[in-house]
Amino acid sequence: MEAVDDRLPQIALLGAGYDTRAFRFKTGATKIYELDLAKTQLRKRRLMEHAGIEVPENLKFTSIDFTRDPLKEKLEEIGFDCDRPALFIWEGVTPYLPPEAIESSLKSIASCAAPGSRLVFDYMHTDVLEGRARGFGAREMMKRLSHSDSPVTFHFSLEPEAAEPFIERHGFRVLKHFGEAELNEVLRLASVTMGDRVSVWMNILLAEVPETKTTD
Numbered sequence: 001m002e003a004v005d006d007r008l009p010q011i012a013l014l015g016a017g018y019d020t021r022a023f024r025f026k027t028g029a030t031k032i033y034e035l036d037l038a039k040t041q042l043r044k045r046r047l048m049e050h051a052g053i054e055v056p057e058n059l060k061f062t063s064i065d066f067t068r069d070p071l072k073e074k075l076e077e078i079g080f081d082c083d084r085p086a087l088f089i090w091e092g093v094t095p096y097l098p099p100e101a102i103e104s105s106l107k108s109i110a111s112c113a114a115p116g117s118r119l120v121f122d123y124m125h126t127d128v129l130e131g132r133a134r135g136f137g138a139r140e141m142m143k144r145l146s147h148s149d150s151p152v153t154f155h156f157s158l159e160p161e162a163a164e165p166f167i168e169r170h171g172f173r174v175l176k177h178f179g180e181a182e183l184n185e186v187l188r189l190a191s192v193t194m195g196d197r198v199s200v201w202m203n204i205l206l207a208e209v210p211e212t213k214t215t216d
């Protein structure tokens with residue numbers, strides 16, 4: 001919501017999945033671009049249609065496979081303007097991708113992120129992926145991962161100490177880095193009662209593109 005309130009002209013939801021923020025928020029002049037695998041996107045659009053929910057005028061869709069499609073071109077095809085600031089939200093997606101796809105996508109985001117743009121990026125904690133985590137929610141996640149008929153395989157994770165340099169290498173400056181404690185504090189301040197607490201397996205970064213870019 002801050003992006004809308006701050007009048008960021010564009011929001012790109014990368015791997016939007018069944019996120020309905022673009023339908024629920026009164027985003028006015030802010031344009032929203034949803035990208036996801038064709039199959040997921042098609043199913044979502046059918047479900048929305050079935051429920052009688054119209055696509056707002058400021059929302060555009062395109063399919064992408066982050067493991068092979070060029071993100072910048074995909075965005076531009078549906079009208080995204082790389083010369084205007086934007087909020088890129090890449091939430092809940094990186095664990096599913098091989099590291100090369102994350103590298104190439106981050107490069108592509110950086111090449112299309114005008115100064116003042118922001119990126120929300122979350123990542124799985126390596127301790128969870130490698131079975132060492134003991135915190136709240138980690139054990140349940142590890143159990144699900146190790147189940148032989150689990151439909152999900154995770155490929156990518158970061159150590160929290162490595163996350164900020166990882167993002168900053170691509171020309172972003174990290175503004176906030178939320179781990180379990182910080183996320184629980186945000187929820188407490190917002191008086192959100194989601195059962196109890198957030199689990200430890202995803203951390204979130206908020207980064208921005210400074211006025212002078214320093215990509216490698």
Ligand SMILES: C[S@@+](CC[C@H](N)C(=O)[O-])C[C@H]1O[C@@H](n2cnc3c(N)ncnc32)[C@H](O)[C@@H]1O
Nearest residue numbers: 015016017037040064065066067091092093096
């Ligand atoms: C756990 S969902 C997260 C959805 C949404 N961002 C959210 O936070 O609610 C993961 C999403 O990543 C998408 N995804 C997984 N692999 C992908 C790929 N190779 N290319 C594009 N999207 C992918 C899935 O289709 C799915 O929508």
